[in-house]
Amino acid sequence: MARTDSSGTQAGVDPESLWSAAERPRRGRPPARSRAEITASAVAIADTEGLAAVTMRAVAARLGAGTMSLYSYVPNKETLLELMIDEVSGDHQLPNEPSGDWRHDLRQIAHEQRAIMRRHPWLPAALPTRQTLGPNVLAVLEYALAALAPTGLDAQARLETFTLLTGFVASHMSYELAQERAVEATGRTPGELLDAQARYLHSVVASGNYPHLARALAEPSGNQNPKAVFDRLLDRVINGIAPGA
Amino acid sequence: MARTDSSGTQAGVDPESLWSAAERPRRGRPPARSRAEITASAVAIADTEGLAAVTMRAVAARLGAGTMSLYSYVPNKETLLELMIDEVSGDHQLPNEPSGDWRHDLRQIAHEQRAIMRRHPWLPAALPTRQTLGPNVLAVLEYALAALAPTGLDAQARLETFTLLTGFVASHMSYELAQERAVEATGRTPGELLDAQARYLHSVVASGNYPHLARALAEPSGNQNPKAVFDRLLDRVINGIAPGA
DNA sequence: CTCACTTCCCGTACGATGTACGAGAATAGC
DNA sequence: GCTATTCTCGTACATCGTACGGGAAGTGAG
Numbered sequence: 001m002a003r004t005d006s007s008g009t010q011a012g013v014d015p016e017s018l019w020s021a022a023e024r025p026r027r028g029r030p031p032a033r034s035r036a037e038i039t040a041s042a043v044a045i046a047d048t049e050g051l052a053a054v055t056m057r058a059v060a061a062r063l064g065a066g067t068m069s070l071y072s073y074v075p076n077k078e079t080l081l082e083l084m085i086d087e088v089s090g091d092h093q094l095p096n097e098p099s100g101d102w103r104h105d106l107r108q109i110a111h112e113q114r115a116i117m118r119r120h121p122w123l124p125a126a127l128p129t130r131q132t133l134g135p136n137v138l139a140v141l142e143y144a145l146a147a148l149a150p151t152g153l154d155a156q157a158r159l160e161t162f163t164l165l166t167g168f169v170a171s172h173m174s175y176e177l178a179q180e181r182a183v184e185a186t187g188r189t190p191g192e193l194l195d196a197q198a199r200y201l202h203s204v205v206a207s208g209n210y211p212h213l214a215r216a217l218a219e220p221s222g223n224q225n226p227k228a229v230f231d232r233l234l235d236r237v238i239n240g241i242a243p244g245a
Numbered sequence: 246m247a248r249t250d251s252s253g254t255q256a257g258v259d260p261e262s263l264w265s266a267a268e269r270p271r272r273g274r275p276p277a278r279s280r281a282e283i284t285a286s287a288v289a290i291a292d293t294e295g296l297a298a299v300t301m302r303a304v305a306a307r308l309g310a311g312t313m314s315l316y317s318y319v320p321n322k323e324t325l326l327e328l329m330i331d332e333v334s335g336d337h338q339l340p341n342e343p344s345g346d347w348r349h350d351l352r353q354i355a356h357e358q359r360a361i362m363r364r365h366p367w368l369p370a371a372l373p374t375r376q377t378l379g380p381n382v383l384a385v386l387e388y389a390l391a392a393l394a395p396t397g398l399d400a401q402a403r404l405e406t407f408t409l410l411t412g413f414v415a416s417h418m419s420y421e422l423a424q425e426r427a428v429e430a431t432g433r434t435p436g437e438l439l440d441a442q443a444r445y446l447h448s449v450v451a452s453g454n455y456p457h458l459a460r461a462l463a464e465p466s467g468n469q470n471p472k473a474v475f476d477r478l479l480d481r482v483i484n485g486i487a488p489g490a
Numbered sequence: 491c492t493c494a495c496t497t498c499c500c501g502t503a504c505g506a507t508g509t510a511c512g513a514g515a516a517t518a519g520c
Numbered sequence: 521g522c523t524a525t526t527c528t529c530g531t532a533c534a535t536c537g538t539a540c541g542g543g544a545a546g547t548g549a550g
Contacts, residue, residue, distance in 0.1 A: 028497030029546040056537065066500035077537065125374050128419045133445065138455060145457035155461035163420060164413070164478055171412030174373045200378065210383060212390035216400035233409055240485025273526030274516045301508065311529035322508065
């Protein structure tokens with residue numbers, strides 16, 4: 001790792017050159033592969049083996065290419081990650097026009113996002129540090145802005161609302177997926193979600209501090225299914241958006 | 246990097262052994278340093294040079310210790326990151342007892358969290374992939390649960406609410422800080438927040454697709470200060486929590 | 491068809507990183 | 521002092537992202 005952005009945030013590649021089509025030069029040896037092909041390979045690896053398994057070597061090997069060949073299509077790994085994010089954002093299946101019921105539309109967007117994040121469990125982890133503005137991401141944003149038109153909110157507020165919504169989805173899915181991973185990691189007891197965590201918490205609670213936590217753990221909990229929890233929280237987020245409208 | 250968790254999520258160290266005091270053995274050479282000292286060193290580096298600069302070598306060097314010495318205090322780097330998270334969670338300055346006005350208390354918690362994340366800008370990036378349950382984190386959770394008692398929500402719902410709130414704060418601060426970093430990275434124009442981003446967006450918008458986005462960018466925008474934006478979104482989140490209460 | 495030119499391919503190499511290993515140093519109790 | 525125990529950290533290795541540049545593979549002009 002020669003250099004990594006010390007702030008761990010920006011791509012370092014300006015958006016224009018990244019997302020504009022980048023006209024193929026008309027002379028010389030034609031490229032054997034495409035940026036899309038490389039992105040797809042990276043996504044496939046992330047889907048099956050996790051984000052940490054996405055190394056330039058692995059992505060190249062999967063295509064039967066030399067590692068360094070990737071760098072004629074992508075300036076660096078960070079950019080590849082942005083491409084991956086935009087790629088899977090293309091999985092959104094949204095109507096051409098919003099329905100007019102903005103709450104319904106927002107719920108639909110959120111559900112699409114949840115579905116995508118379940119299909120690509122690495123997404124919630126990849127998102128928060130990156131500011132991706134590829135065409136597919138923009139398409140979703142465009143749709144959301146259109147859906148929010150009936151709220152009467154101004155443009156600034158609509159943008160904020162969308163950010164709020166996707167922030168919620170990403171952060172909740174991060175949690176939901178971590179929970180599931182913990183379950184299958186400990187192997188046993190898919191029923192009792194917490195397990196080692198719970199044991200520890202109970203031991204902590206036994207110390208006598210944390211009385212409210214104690215009571216929370218003592219309650220039945222009902223062992224909700226993840227979809228129900230998501231829906232309930234989603235409703236709260238949407239509830240808060242425009243109390244008047 | 247010998248092995249990294251392929252899912253990029255769990256610590257691999259069970260919580261009990263991590264957070265319990267771990268009685269000093271009574272024989273043998275006494276440790277020259279402490280876990281707290283190492284954590285503090287790591288936090289100091291992250292604060293001044295970014296999360297990426299937190300390497301085992303750097304943390305050790307800052308203490309004048311050999312790199313491998315750290316491993317008698319901390320099983321691996323991932324654990325060190327969890328310790329860092331809990332450490333800065335100790336910065337929370339919360340009253341002993343909630344006020345009884347839960348909206349006020351929640352707002353206060355969120356503002357504390359925002360302040361902490363501005364003091365430690367690496368925090369929002371470090372949080373989402375980690376499930377930290379150290380004593381300081383638990384103390385905040387305990388306080389939040391207490392604050393939420395007047396809502397009448399059940400335990401499950403109160404936990405969810407807290408998760409929702411912190412998820413919002415982390416995700417928004419991630420955005421807010423990224424925006425600021427972008428400003429100072431491009432150096433010039435601290436006034437116009439977007440700059441390169443805006444140029445690109447305008448070029449995209451000029452393509453004719455994205456009409457709603459176009460209108461959003463065309464609007465004055467008012468160039469809000471970050472605190473105001475945060476407060477407005479926070480109010481929406483809190484609004485959605487318990488419409489009845 | 492030839493050839494010069496353009497472009498892509500990718501082997502090699504380097505600096506960094508997390509951490510396994512184990513020899514040595516330092517201390518506490520007897 | 522002796523011994524058991526614990527901490528210290530130099531060395532070493534696998535792995536990562538990627539700079540560099542020689543050679544291969546095409547293209548368009550003549």
